[in-house]
Amino acid sequence: MLCSRCRTEFELSDSIGSDFRLCQDCWEHECSRLWWSMIAALAPSEDEDQDLMTEHDLPRIFHPDGSAENPKDRIGAGKPPLHLIPPAAEILEAVVMGLGARKYGSFNWRTSKIRTTVYIAAAKRHLAQWLDGQNDDPESGVSHLAHARACLGVLLDAIATGNVIDDRPCAGPATELIEKHTKAVSLTSPPQLR
Missing domain, CATH: 4.10.280 (MYOD Basic-Helix-Loop-Helix Domain, subunit B)
Incomplete structure (x- = not known):
């Protein structure tokens, strides 16, 4: 041709x-x-x-x-800014996710639905232990904060993929109580002038 x-x-x-x-x-x-x-x-x-x-x-x-x-x-400016996730937090969460993958299988919540309260309770336990002074989970040696992130990450993914059983109690007054008991703070005047 x-x-x-x-x-x-x-x-x-x-x-x-x-x-x-x-x-x-x-x-x-x-x-x-x-x-x-x-x-x-x-x-x-x-x-x-x-x-x-x-x-x-x-x-x-x-x-x-x-x-x-x-x-x-x-x-790119209009897309999710993934670069803002602190690498230390992401790395430690990945370590915890790796431990979970070895123990239960990677992405196991995508093959069998999970209950929201199980993961919220686990995250709250890790946060409570960290708040009370135990920095690292004794079993894994990784920060309780990374474990809490992993719990919430699994829950977010399960919600996004439709693999969650939403067993939260019916709606309560938490939002209203937080708003009621939150003190107004002036962002324009120094604390000594308020």
């Missing part, structure tokens, strides 16, 4: 997607040109021919003065 753009000969197997009109190199160039032309249409510029745009023109589309922001930054 003869490429309709560069006029080189090519095998039929080298022209995937172009209806056998273009060689592979020209087909890839055409796809790239069409893709970046669509990107350019999102932020049109009067002085540029949009049909000739390529990925090299992308920074000028968004900031003609050259102070280009990566367009992925804008998209």
Whole structure:
């Protein structure tokens, strides 16, 4: 076959997607040109021919003065900021999850539903032990706080995947009591002036 753009000969197997009109190199160039032309249409510029745009023109589309922001930054900023989870907490929780996986099987709560109160009670026990001065769980040697995080992580995943039996008691007055007994704090004046 003869490429309709560069006029080189090519095998039929080298022209995937172009209806056998273009060689592979020209087909890839055409796809790239069409893709970046669509990107350019999102932020049109009067002085540029949009049909000739390529990925090299992308920074000028968004900031003609050259102070280009990566367009992925804008998209990424709207996604969950997973980088804000402290690595120490994540690592210790992962250690606890690994211990649980060896003991019960990884993601076992996805194959057999779990009860919310079992995991809330376990998390509260770990928090109570930590609060009363025992930093690490004696069985694992890992922080009780990491164990509490693991309990709550399992519960959140079970809720998200529909693998939970919600056996919480009927709604009570906890929210109202917390609000009632929470003192208002002024964030604008120093404590000595209040």
